[in-house]
Amino acid sequence: MDPPQPWYKIDWTTKDWDGRTIPTRHGTDDFGFVHACNDHSMCAEAPMTAPYHGTPDKWTSSTRAEYYGVALIDGEPEIKITTVAEFGHVGPNGAEAPDGKVIGTITSYCQGMTYCPYWING
Incomplete structure (x- = not known):
């Protein structure tokens, strides 16, 4: 069994087209991966x-933004995806990363449903 990861561990980073570096932290039940x-x-x-x-x-606050995407099947739009990023240094429940970087990904979900279909991860 893998050892538990600290919430602030960065699993991966991505840059948006404006050059913002967005970490996806391992997170907790409240945010992140x-x-x-x-x-x-x-x-x-x-x-x-x-x-x-x-x-x-969409900017929902001065430090939080929503990004929209689409999952395709056979080249056709199938499911809309929303991923939310926090560009501030304090996340849900006052979490502040010790590395001084932005919190990053808060959540990601398929619009209109509670759980994404299994194939979305494949």
């Missing part, structure tokens, strides 16, 4: 970070 995977079945890097390959679609 653990939250997206456990609460929304978004458990793979590719679909979680695909929306970052663009610019923010």
Whole structure:
């Protein structure tokens, strides 16, 4: 069994088209990879970070942005994906990363459903 990871461990980073570096931290039940995977079945890097390959679609605060993407089947749009990033240094429940970098990915989910279909991670 793998040892537990600290919440602030960066699993991967992505840059959006404006050059912002967005870490996806291992996280907790409240944010990051653990939250997206456990609460929304978004458990793979590719679909979680695909929306970052663009610019923010909506700023919900001065430091938080939503990015929208689409999962395709046979080249046709099938499921809309939203990934949310926090560009501040304090995350949910006051979490502050010891590395001084932004919090990064808060969540990623398939719009209109609680859990993404299994194939989204494949």
